[in-house]
Amino acid sequence: MPANKKHLTQSTLHKTLKVTAAILGGYLLTLAVHLCLSLIIPKDELIMTMAFSGFILWPGLMILAFLAKNGWKVWGLYLLLSFIFLIPVYLKYYL
Numbered sequence: 001m002p003a004n005k006k007h008l009t010q011s012t013l014h015k016t017l018k019v020t021a022a023i024l025g026g027y028l029l030t031l032a033v034h035l036c037l038s039l040i041i042p043k044d045e046l047i048m049t050m051a052f053s054g055f056i057l058w059p060g061l062m063i064l065a066f067l068a069k070n071g072w073k074v075w076g077l078y079l080l081l082s083f084i085f086l087i088p089v090y091l092k093y094y095l
Helices: 012-037 043-067 071-094
Strands: none
Touching (some): 012 071, 043 071
16 A cells, blocks of 8 residues: 655655765764764774664664654754764864
């Protein structure tokens, strides 16, 4: 049975933003989270942690991107969270 058209995104721009936010934004946020974790967890253990948690976090973020109504808000949220997680990394290694 096909989906009800009133619940689907009509705008091509928002569809494109959701897809790019799901793939690129989710990957960026996943990397930012794991870089922030590298400040706490030793590097050897982090590689093993990232091997499993990265494959859980990234698809989870992809699903969340498609649940949102507005693609701009998803991109804004993913970029904001990425910058928040990257601030401690920047402060440790570049200052």
